[in-house]
Amino acid sequence: MNMLTMEPAAPLLSIRDLSMRFAKNRSLSDTIAGRPRQIVSALNGVDLDVMPAETLGIVGESGCGKSTLARCIAGLHRPSSGDIRFEGESVIGLKGANRRAYNRRVQMMFQDPYTSLNPRMTVRDTLREAISVHRMREGAAIDRRIDELLDLVRLPEGAADKYPHEFSGGQRQRIGIARALSLEPTCLVADELVSALDVSVQAQVVNLLLELQDNLGLTVLFVAHDLRLVRHVSHRVAVIYLGAIVEVGPSEALFSRPRHPYSQALLAAAPSLDPADRKRAPALSGELPSPLDIPPGCPFHVRCPHAAERCRIEKPMLRPVGAGMAACHFAETISAA
Amino acid sequence: MANPQQETVLELRHLRTEFGSRQHPLVAVDDVSFAVKAGEILGLVGESGSGKSITLRSILGIVRPRGRVGGEILWKGRDLAALDEAALRKVRGREIAMIFQEPMSSLNPLLTVGLQISENLVAHTGLDAKARKARAIELLEMVGIPSARDRLGDYPHEFSGGMRQRVMIAIALASNPQLLLADEPTTALDVTIQDQILRLIQSLSRDLGMAVILVTHDMGVVAQTCDRVAVMYGGRLCEVGTTSQVIADARHPYALGLLRSIPRDVAPRTPLYSIPGAPPALNALPLGCAFTTRCPVAGPECRDLRPPLETVGQFHEVACHHRVEALAHFRQQEAAQ
Numbered sequence A: 001m002n003m004l005t006m007e008p009a010a011p012l013l014s015i016r017d018l019s020m021r022f023a024k025n026r027s028l029s030d031t032i033a034g035r036p037r038q039i040v041s042a043l044n045g046v047d048l049d050v051m052p053a054e055t056l057g058i059v060g061e062s063g064c065g066k067s068t069l070a071r072c073i074a075g076l077h078r079p080s081s082g083d084i085r086f087e088g089e090s091v092i093g094l095k096g097a098n099r100r101a102y103n104r105r106v107q108m109m110f111q112d113p114y115t116s117l118n119p120r121m122t123v124r125d126t127l128r129e130a131i132s133v134h135r136m137r138e139g140a141a142i143d144r145r146i147d148e149l150l151d152l153v154r155l156p157e158g159a160a161d162k163y164p165h166e167f168s169g170g171q172r173q174r175i176g177i178a179r180a181l182s183l184e185p186t187c188l189v190a191d192e193l194v195s196a197l198d199v200s201v202q203a204q205v206v207n208l209l210l211e212l213q214d215n216l217g218l219t220v221l222f223v224a225h226d227l228r229l230v231r232h233v234s235h236r237v238a239v240i241y242l243g244a245i246v247e248v249g250p251s252e253a254l255f256s257r258p259r260h261p262y263s264q265a266l267l268a269a270a271p272s273l274d275p276a277d278r279k280r281a282p283a284l285s286g287e288l289p290s291p292l293d294i295p296p297g298c299p300f301h302v303r304c305p306h307a308a309e310r311c312r313i314e315k316p317m318l319r320p321v322g323a324g325m326a327a328c329h330f331a332e333t334i335s336a337a
Numbered sequence B: 001m002a003n004p005q006q007e008t009v010l011e012l013r014h015l016r017t018e019f020g021s022r023q024h025p026l027v028a029v030d031d032v033s034f035a036v037k038a039g040e041i042l043g044l045v046g047e048s049g050s051g052k053s054i055t056l057r058s059i060l061g062i063v064r065p066r067g068r069v070g071g072e073i074l075w076k077g078r079d080l081a082a083l084d085e086a087a088l089r090k091v092r093g094r095e096i097a098m099i100f101q102e103p104m105s106s107l108n109p110l111l112t113v114g115l116q117i118s119e120n121l122v123a124h125t126g127l128d129a130k131a132r133k134a135r136a137i138e139l140l141e142m143v144g145i146p147s148a149r150d151r152l153g154d155y156p157h158e159f160s161g162g163m164r165q166r167v168m169i170a171i172a173l174a175s176n177p178q179l180l181l182a183d184e185p186t187t188a189l190d191v192t193i194q195d196q197i198l199r200l201i202q203s204l205s206r207d208l209g210m211a212v213i214l215v216t217h218d219m220g221v222v223a224q225t226c227d228r229v230a231v232m233y234g235g236r237l238c239e240v241g242t243t244s245q246v247i248a249d250a251r252h253p254y255a256l257g258l259l260r261s262i263p264r265d266v267a268p269r270t271p272l273y274s275i276p277g278a279p280p281a282l283n284a285l286p287l288g289c290a291f292t293t294r295c296p297v298a299g300p301e302c303r304d305l306r307p308p309l310e311t312v313g314q315f316h317e318v319a320c321h322h323r324v325e326a327l328a329h330f331r332q333q334e335a336a337q
Helices: A028-033 A066-073 A096-105 A123-133 A140-152 A169-181 A199-216 A227-233 A251-256 A261-269 A309-313 A331-336 B052-059 B085-091 B113-124 B129-142 B161-173 B191-208 B219-225 B243-248 B253-260 B323-336
Strands: A013-023 A039-050 A055-059 A081-086 A106-109 A187-191 A219-223 A236-241 A244-250 A319-321 A324-326 B008-019 B026-037 B041-045 B068-075 B096-099 B179-183 B211-216 B228-233 B236-242 B310-313 B316-318
Touching (some): A013 A066, A039 A066, A055 A227, A066 A219, A096 A106, A123 A140, A123 A169, A199 A227, A219 A227, A227 A251, A236 A251, A236 A261, A244 A251, A244 A261, B026 B211, B026 B236, B041 B191, B052 B179, B096 B161, B113 B129, B113 B161, B129 B161, B161 B191, B191 B219, B228 B253, B236 B243, B236 B253
Parallel strands (some): A055 A236, A187 A219, B041 B211
Antiparallel strands (some): A013 A039, A013 A081, A236 A244, B008 B026, B008 B068
């Protein structure tokens, strides 16, 4: 699918200047000393558009805010500031029936197949709960729908009356997908959906997701740290660093020619499958700075091999570079080199 | 590639580790034989439950007393499988050291890092207090912890995940072990930090002539770090060879399938190859080849007749009755895609 031709279409989700701050609990010694509460800035002004029926990959190191972003979109966190618009309507202040309608249309799937299902509910109970809370079906139609859903995610017959512990990790993720699909959502948020699975099983779940997306016309936010997988499933990819998007662009363009020095380092650090292109020095030195204390200027300048004086002072804005957007003062000169 | 003249430091012969009752044992490791040379990094690859971690733990006897270890573990002319606890304790940590997957839970949170390093030095060397401190600083510097002298008094929670893994490695190296057993040392870390830790292990092995057995499920990690690879499935070895042999020229249908399910050189968003089914449970292993039920080329004899490891090239061994068919099957698959 060529996303460029879809560009004029209105975005399904439009995120503007989204910030999420968590206040840390003050320790006793801090309270006595009168030190102020520490603030964790998990998201710092995220701007992002998600187009209908596309898969947007979101990548970054742990602690960069990718899960927080996913949770804000799914309505599990209330952002500190900024706006999320869904089909043009702001969803931040939604209440009552409107909130429930949004919650139904944007469904989240979680990372851990072992803790995200209630161990004391059979698959049928789990699905029935979701279906009846949102009044998707009534009476006998519920059971028909459950069979339909299990068939859709290719769970064996008789799976409906089993408990989560009777399934393997891959099958449990399918139950998670069925639960999300039971509400006939428009958008799926997959937070590390297959990270906990073995490689051979990962492929089964990814194939299922791709197929369902094409058949049902779903929009998918695919949050993951496996870059190879993200490249494979995504139309576009956003790279997050310290709670802000540093680069976003069409998947192939971003992976074959990353523009931001952080994207370049992240891609270089991913282990290549070719034993011939081994390197001796690590791709990126240092670690992610603490989100309690974000560096001024470009947040990446402390680890960036190309950092100049300007990067220490002026925060670069996301601007068009090549086929996508990058937040780097020197994106053109760096990617030309 | 390790120097072929280097001496073999560890040799496993017909290692078998079982749990549970003697009447119905659960065999986690079944007839595993391999050797590691000084300065060599051997990768042990497989899915969860394939027995790779248990193999490592069997070497040091830390599966006992629940597990029963059979076969021979030849370490410098001695059989570790036959040693009692007291004798094994002299080998553990001194000659053979081990690092674990979770740097968060394998350090003592109540002791400073300096104390945890010198604990090991007290146990395994004759250094006095002053020399121990000097050595502790030297070790922390060697693993790349900045301002090592000031960090000796810090507690584990004051270090990040990557730094804790470095501390673990420093503790493991304290007694100059000749063999390092690394059980998924980077699985919990980000790719950028994983890259740093793997380069560190590589340079230590090269500079100190230390042998390493690296357990991982990530073929990329293997390609970038290991000299040789052993692929495990259902507690048995199915393929052993140099890294380039296994990655570029795999012959066992499981190894072929595993490599095939990793997205590379496939058109974006097309279905990935996936190995059907799920790994077998330890109490349901077939008599013959453990991979029979998921194998695309299995014949009638595979279920009952265990294929032995057979040499297919220099250093390259494969345990499969249908090697030729397997290769043809996957070649055809590849051509079709």
